[in-house]
Amino acid sequence: MTRYFGRYSRGGASKSKSTTELRLGDNLSDANKQVIPDSSSYTIETVRQLADTVKSAASIIPVPGLSTVLTVAIKVLEACEEATVIEENVKGLHQRVCKLMLAVVHTVSKETSQELQGRITSLQSVLESILADVDKIKQQKQWLLVFFHGLNKERVDKCVGRLNAALEDFQVVGQLRVEDLLDKINTLLGKIKADSSTTAAQLDRIEDTMNRISQPHNAPSAVLRQDMPPPHHIFCGRDGLVKDTASLLTITDTSRVCITGVGGMGKTSVALAVIESVMKKGIFQKEYIFWIPCVEAKTSDLLRRILYSQLRIPAESYDSLDRLEEELKVNSKQRRLLLLDNFETPWLSNPGQDQANVRDILVRLANLPHVALLVTMTSGFAPGIGIRWEHRPLLPLDPAAARVAFESKYREAASNSGRELAGPDLDGLLNRPELDELLTSIGHIPLAITLAAANGGDLTTSLGDLLRDWKKAGTAMMPGEERLSMDETIGLSMERPVVKSNDDARTLLAILSMLPAGTTGANLDWWAPNLKSLPTAVRCLRTVALIEQGSGPFETSRIFLRPTIQSYMSHEGRISAEIREQVHDACYKFVLGHKSIPDDRKFxxxxxxxxxxxxxxxxxxxxxxxxxxxxxxxxxxxxxxxxxxxxxxxxxxxxxxxxxxxxxxxxxxxxxxxxxxxxxxxxxxxxxxxxxxxxxxxxxxxxxxxxxxxxxxxxxxxxxxxxxxxxxxxxxxxxxxxxxxxxxxxxxxxxxxDKTERYHVARGLFRTGDFLWWSQNQVKALESLSAAKAIFEELDCPASAAECLFSMARTHASEGNYLKALLIARDALAKARESGEARMIFDILNCMATYLILRGSHEEALVIIPQLLTSWQALGSPLCVGQSLELLAYNCAAMMDLPGARAAYTRAQAQFAKIGSTQGREDTTRCSRNLTSLERVAEMDPNIFSRLEKPVPMY
Missing domain, CATH: 1.25.40.10 (Tetratricopeptide repeat domain)
Incomplete structure (x- = not known):
């Protein structure tokens, strides 16, 4: 039977080696001490407690020698535990002694005859002889145990035979289960207590012992069960998710919740907060909430053992989930909640048949309607097929919550290190723009925030220094103490077999780590042209949460890495020179493959x-x-x-x-x-x-x-x-x-x-016409622009044709023909949209809004101008933003909206002030004069509007 190497030795809470630390060279006896107890381990504790209670209840169960027999039995059991060289035989002997002692107590609970006393005396003699034999085996040198293995085996077999006879003497069938004996003893003791109130006080100790042993999830264990960790005291930005998850667990139909996400995203923190919430609300009783730490459960066998241990359910074998499933069904009226934390370990450690076994365990648990499941996984997918999961992918903190978390941890670390600054000094240190930049660069990921803040707070490091350290060292600047470091957290995902066995997945991870914004499924062909199956590689990396995928179909969804993983990959030579060169080649080809000018149809x-x-x-x-x-x-x-x-x-x-x-x-x-x-x-x-x-x-x-x-x-x-x-x-x-x-x-x-190059000839005509318009030579301007437009339309050049039409519209507007200007501008807008040249589109819309204002169509203009403002701000042109704001101010004034006009003129003035040209200064002055006029009046009227200076140009 596979052994489980847990956190604690049998002696208590002393630390021991983890699974990954145990090697063939480790002392076998140390490893054996870490085995999760089977039912016999539980029962030796039963016998010990019975020995104590029987001594104090001698007047109730007056059977001379009973306490002595139990004491000898304990010695036999302890001797068996130490004689582990002939493991299977001694184990059988150990189990039969346990059953025999329970059978004795069971029989004594019903009768106290003279005959029974004789059988107990005889039993003591048998046990003492067995103890002598086991002691002889123990005293042999190691080499004697090897050479006389057969002799020792025969000696143990004879001991088992004598115990079998004793079991028959107490009328116990060899296959009778320990659990059944415990139930019967508990029932009989209850009857005794009911029949004699005078003995109630003395029986209480016996009954309490039996209750502690036979209560669900409360069997004694030679290995201390791992306690659920407390919720993290710095917990920000997840209140909505905690409330939602707790609500889901309340309802049976939605009580299968899986929280997934990249390592360090705070999945366990959220789950613990949910546990605290449901306990406070009384949704689940505390004794029926169980934490199942799966981080070391690398096989389905280990997972079963951890389940039995954490739920404190005794079993003779861990090869099946039957005993646990049966126990969970016994008290079906009480709802239970199981938190399977870090479930990625059993789920991803052994793809294939063992994963199928893990899936079977999970499905069987999910099929128990009164058992709610809360699972956390470093993965992009919920586990199992046939389970109706409420999947909650965990996203980074929002910027405000990330700032609160960082500041709280930084202050705590500074205080704990004895370097706590005075309040104003610390406030000044934290209230700097570098904090937002740092939080953005680490992706607002909770673990990264915590580690960076803790390391900074220890030495009261400035935010500028932390940011420089991040840019230089990346995740290596985030060592862990109480928790895993950021590198260790990511490394666990990198070591999963599903990644290590897939060359395409590792190549894709390296490529994506060089693309800070990620890419679409369609564009992956540009960046990773040599992979056999892109979707397979993507799914593999998503399975271990090294990459993430946005919503929508594969072709259009964005596939990306979180900043912490990008940083991890970019250091320590984790990206080969070959892949770097390949990605740069792809970049140059991509840009040059999409090189065009606005007059190209593919632009x-x-x-x-x-x-x-x-x-x-x-x-x-x-x-x-x-x-x-x-x-x-x-x-x-x-x-x-x-x-x-x-x-x-x-x-x-x-x-x-x-x-x-x-x-x-x-x-x-x-x-x-x-x-x-x-x-x-x-x-x-x-x-x-x-x-x-x-x-x-x-x-x-x-x-x-x-x-x-x-x-x-x-x-x-x-x-x-x-x-x-x-x-x-x-x-x-x-x-x-x-x-x-x-x-x-x-x-x-x-x-x-070269007159044969008609495109360039037309470009010269257009530029000349544009200058003539600016020079107010409208007739010649229209001639030159019309000639250029005809050539561009013949050559199918939409952008240049739009420019010609735009200049023609402004030429008509400068002559006061706003209706014609508006019609031509609409033709220009259609051509510009064909091309896709954004600046030209916005220029035309700006002029159209102007012409609408001049024609008195203020409501129509008010629809266009706010859209223009957003567009110009995106392009980053202070002049264009200022012109749109001034146009908005003038339109508000025309509509008698005094507050709106004042606000827009103020903002326009600020934008024009950013321009260091003569035009910028003139625009600023004009807005200032209009603003001064409006500030002198209490309300708007047509006379005041008529005195305002118009925006320039108004054509």
Missing amino acids: KDDLKALGGEEINLQGLLMEIPIDAPRTDAIDALIAFGFYQAWTKPSTVVASRALDIARVKHDGRLDAAARRIAEAHHCLGRTLHRLDRYDEACPHFEEARRWFENLPGGADLHCAGECSMELSDTWMYMQKPKVEIASLVQKAMTDLSH
């Missing part, structure tokens, strides 16, 4: 694809070494910079691209020079879209210069585009018209140098 889909992987792509691209970059890496970096300029401009990637392109340039290669030109162009456009016009101009100028002087010949089309964007920037900066006109003329010349 809209490319934006969506890049947007879905933006965080991953940026993270990987920023890892490109500045001193030895690959050429495809630079190309991808520049292409991604342009993508961000069209979506949400950021100088981080564009600046990095320029730095690397400059290093790679050796003064000879045309390709290297072109990359420098493109990088300057990308950074110039990014700065322009962030309304940083003064900073954008030098980059447009440099880009134009590089394109004009490429070693292999000038690229005048690209140089002309840079000139056009520079002229657009100068218009925002309100440079002299003559300077802008000269620049536009040069750009037009460059773009149109």
Whole structure:
């Protein structure tokens, strides 16, 4: 029979080696002491207690020698326990002595005849002879025990034979179970007590002994049952889940609850809080709530043994759950609650037949209607088939709860270390923005929060230092003391057979750990093209909660790792150089495979694809070494910079691209020079879209210069585009018209140098028409814009066609023809949406809202403007946000909404103040004057509205 190496020795609560620590070289006697007791172990405690009670009840059961017999029996049992070399024979002898002693008490409880006294005297003689034989075996040297094994076996067999005769003498059938004897003894003693009230006090001790032995879940044990740990005193952000789970356990139909999640998410903490809640509410009585620690139950056999031990149910064999199931059915009126904690150990340690055995145990427990199950698992799935689970995946704490948990633990650790700071000093230390950054970087995971706060509080480490330690060392900065460290917690999942036996799963884990935002099932083909079965690998990693999967179908759901696991994988060389190179290759190919411009029909889909992987792509691209970059890496970096300029401009990637392109340039290669030109162009456009016009101009100028002087010949089309964007920037900066006109003329010349390139010719016409509109030469502007639009529509270029229509609408609006402007703007909006160029869509909507206001359609405008505000804020343009707020303020004033107008003007003024150009200063001043006018009045009226300055431009 397989032995269970538990936490305690038979002697009590002294610590012992865990399962993983026991090796073949360990002392066998130490291991044997850790066996979970079988029914005979329970019964030796019964005999000991009976010996004491019989001595005090001699007047009630006047049988001379009874106490002596029990004392000798105990000595025999103890001798048997020590003579474990001939294990099976001695075990049989041990069990028969136990049964015999119970039979004696059972018989004595019914009769006290002279004949019985004789049988007891005879029994004493038998026991003394057996004790002598067992002592002889014990006294032999180790080598004698081996050589005389047969002789000793025969000696024990004779002892068993003598005991069999004694059992027959007391009319006990050999197969009679210990449990039945206990029940009968308890019943007979109860009758004696009822018949004689004078002996009640003396019988109480005997009856109490029998009750303690025969009560459900209260049998004596040679191994101390592990007590349920108390709820954690720092427990934040889970009240709703605790209440929900307790409610589920209340109802029989929903009383199978499984809490799953990544290691360190606080599953056990939640479960213990639920236990405390149901006890306080009286849903379950305390004596019928059982904690089943499964962390060391690596086989189904060990799981059964732990169940028997924790529920204190005696059994002659642990090969079956029958005895436990029978016991749980006896008192069916009392509801029980079993918390199977860390159930991933038995469930995942031995895939195959043993897992089927574990499933059978779980199903049998779940089939008991009065037994509620609360299971915690480091997994993504609830266990078992055929069980109706209420599955509750555990998510990270919300930011507010995470902050409370960190602060509480930090203060406690500081106090316990004797380094407690004065209240204001500690408040100042904790109330810093670095705390939010730290909590976000560790994913708001409870164990990570606790360990980081404890380590920081011990030395009153600053949050900045903790954050630096996290970025440098990752989960290694979170050692455990009372709990497992973060690395150990993750390592347990990594060591599960389901992971260790699956090469694809380990490869996928390494790949996903390099993607901080995770990815979709569909995009996994980009990142992991060489795996045999992606869904199988995903399921394998989800089984051990190393990765998580969002809702929805596999193709569209997001598959990701928590930050703690990403950090764990990124240290100690856990990701091979081969996989790193493969992931970077995939990144460059992904970006370049989705490289397009707004006039390409695939541009809209490319934006969506890049947007879905933006965080991953940026993270990987920023890892490109500045001193030895690959050429495809630079190309991808520049292409991604342009993508961000069209979506949400950021100088981080564009600046990095320029730095690397400059290093790679050796003064000879045309390709290297072109990359420098493109990088300057990308950074110039990014700065322009962030309304940083003064900073954008030098980059447009440099880009134009590089394109004009490429070693292999000038690229005048690209140089002309840079000139056009520079002229657009100068218009925002309100440079002299003559300077802008000269620049536009040069750009037009460059773009149109090859008349057969109609697309570039049309781009020159559009930019010229846009400048003419700005110069208020409306007639020529419309001619140039109309000619460009016709070419773009013929070439099927939706973005450029939308730009032409947009400029045409503004041209009509500047002449006061708002209805026509509105109709053309709607055509422009349709084209822009075909392209997917977000900034163009928002520009057009902004103008449409303006035209609606000018036509008096204030309610319609009020529908558009709030949507615009959200969109511009997402793009990060202070100018556009300010213009929308000013438009909202003006519309509120037109609708006689004085408070709304004041609030919007105040916010618009703040946005314009962020822009360092002449236009920004003028816009700020205009809003300030209007705000001053509105603050002087108590209520709005048409006369006050008519004196307000209109937003610029109103076309």
